[in-house]
Amino acid sequence: MSNLISLLGLQWGDEGKGKVVDHLAKDLKAAVRYQGGHNAGHTLIIDGDKVVFHLLPSAICHQEIKCYLGRGVVVSLDALFEEIEDAQKYLGEIEERLIVSRACSLIQSFHIKLDQLREKSPASTTIGTTGRGIGTTYEDRVGRKSIRVQDLYNETLLKSKLEENLDYYNFIFTNYLEGEKEDINQVLDRNLDQAEMLKPYVGNVISDIHDHTSKQEKILFEGAQGALLDVSLGTYPFVTSSNSSIGGIASGVGIDPRMIDYSLGIAKAYTTRVGEGPFPTELDDSVGEHIAKVGGEVGATTGRPRRCGWLDAVLLSHTVKLNGIDGLCLTKIDVLDGLDEIKICTDYEGNSLNDLLETMSIEEVKPSYISMPGWEKPCAGIRDYEQLDGKAKSYIEKIESLCGAPIVMISTGPRREDTIVRQYPL
Ligand code: GDP
Ligand code: IMO
Ligand code: MG
Numbered sequence: 001m002s003n004l005i006s007l008l009g010l011q012w013g014d015e016g017k018g019k020v021v022d023h024l025a026k027d028l029k030a031a032v033r034y035q036g037g038h039n040a041g042h043t044l045i046i047d048g049d050k051v052v053f054h055l056l057p058s059a060i061c062h063q064e065i066k067c068y069l070g071r072g073v074v075v076s077l078d079a080l081f082e083e084i085e086d087a088q089k090y091l092g093e094i095e096e097r098l099i100v101s102r103a104c105s106l107i108q109s110f111h112i113k114l115d116q117l118r119e120k121s122p123a124s125t126t127i128g129t130t131g132r133g134i135g136t137t138y139e140d141r142v143g144r145k146s147i148r149v150q151d152l153y154n155e156t157l158l159k160s161k162l163e164e165n166l167d168y169y170n171f172i173f174t175n176y177l178e179g180e181k182e183d184i185n186q187v188l189d190r191n192l193d194q195a196e197m198l199k200p201y202v203g204n205v206i207s208d209i210h211d212h213t214s215k216q217e218k219i220l221f222e223g224a225q226g227a228l229l230d231v232s233l234g235t236y237p238f239v240t241s242s243n244s245s246i247g248g249i250a251s252g253v254g255i256d257p258r259m260i261d262y263s264l265g266i267a268k269a270y271t272t273r274v275g276e277g278p279f280p281t282e283l284d285d286s287v288g289e290h291i292a293k294v295g296g297e298v299g300a301t302t303g304r305p306r307r308c309g310w311l312d313a314v315l316l317s318h319t320v321k322l323n324g325i326d327g328l329c330l331t332k333i334d335v336l337d338g339l340d341e342i343k344i345c346t347d348y349e350g351n352s353l354n355d356l357l358e359t360m361s362i363e364e365v366k367p368s369y370i371s372m373p374g375w376e377k378p379c380a381g382i383r384d385y386e387q388l389d390g391k392a393k394s395y396i397e398k399i400e401s402l403c404g405a406p407i408v409m410i411s412t413g414p415r416r417e418d419t420i421v422r423q424y425p426l
Helices: 017-027 076-093 110-122 134-142 149-153 155-176 182-203 205-214 246-254 285-293 314-320 355-360 390-404
Strands: 004-009 028-034 042-046 049-053 066-067 098-101 220-221 262-268 271-273 307-309 327-331 340-349 367-373 407-411 419-423
Touching: 004 355, 017 042, 017 220, 017 327, 017 407, 028 205, 049 076, 066 205, 066 390, 098 182, 098 205, 110 134, 110 155, 110 182, 149 182, 149 285, 155 182, 155 419, 182 262, 205 220, 205 246, 262 314, 285 390, 314 340, 314 390, 327 390, 340 355, 340 390, 367 390
Parallel strands: 004 220, 004 262, 028 066, 028 220, 066 098, 262 327, 327 407
Antiparallel strands: 042 049, 271 307, 340 367, 407 419
């Protein structure tokens, strides 16, 4: 039996993490976000209605669960209050069960402006960010000048930190990026107003999590993004700016990493990516278009089309290894229903894999594939492994053997119930 469980995307995000959290939530006492911010978009289908969470843990939609934003999360108060207001329309009051760490760094309006101006500037590499000020806020956090939640409650300190920040940002805006200056008084007033609204949610995440663990309560660490977008381990520089892999949990929450006793990896039965960056198995043809259409592959945060391609078992086996995956959940297998042939990338021709995986410089690689036959009987909505078409089972078992981890769950549709459980991870 596992009490502390990590749930991580193993590709470039959007693996279906939100749906899987929702499936597991009935058995949890707490859920924690530990990195990223409102760049995430996690979709749940609840009683036929689509709900998307960005900053709040997806488990919030289960009334009994305490939800935490750990110190590794970058928080836009505008985004937080907007999401709380939306969520309360169908969840009722959530004040008692949402706790934001005093140590979280705040995304300010000037972080968002810089992110968006840089993306448009010919002088900077276009990453295809979500434009939410994520990278710019993490830059300040590492640069030791970010404004943290606790600073909101010391007006003198807040003002001097904002002055230090705006001095720098306004110089960049006006001298390099043809942007407008921000007014210190406006930014300060907004922070002070929001400080009052945030007060009921502010808490101590480390001590609360340790209380849960001492009572043997089940806690889920909800990853956002995916391992290939990890700032350290992903396809740098085309990554997000946080540690979305398992390593981010220890520092993004404040726990001993050895306390995590089950690492659940989420992977799509194919691959998608939003934004720029290398994608060796990308399909620029009618099959790619078919997958995008059937899979509804449109970004849940920005509405951008997601690039689609075959499953890349070279990258997936690597992220399985780096994240100590005990069990995999394979999602969206139903999207491959009806295809005659399905390919899996098993190698990159003529390259030293160890060198490539060390730097993740995979721009130029040429994937080699194995081909598998499609299946006749659709997987959509199936809830029992034995009911799957034999060829779909062969595909699943092939992925299992290529990636070196058991596939413990298979998602066959967007609804919580459309799930096959071979071995329950909790
Ligand atoms: P996340 O960021 O990992 O939570 O994933 P997103 O919510 O951004 O994207 C996953 C999309 O696939 C959402 O629209 C889900 O409703 C949908 N989805 C999740 N699992 C399945 C599945 O097994 N089959 C199908 N067809 N859709 C799924
Ligand atoms: P979820 O949690 C997919 C991508 C962006 C861009 C890069 C950097 O829903 O899986 P950022 O705004 O973070 O600086 O953008 O990372 N990206 C995601 N792609 N799913 C996400 O989150 C993502 N969050 C960021 O598209 O390429
Ligand atoms: Mg998403």
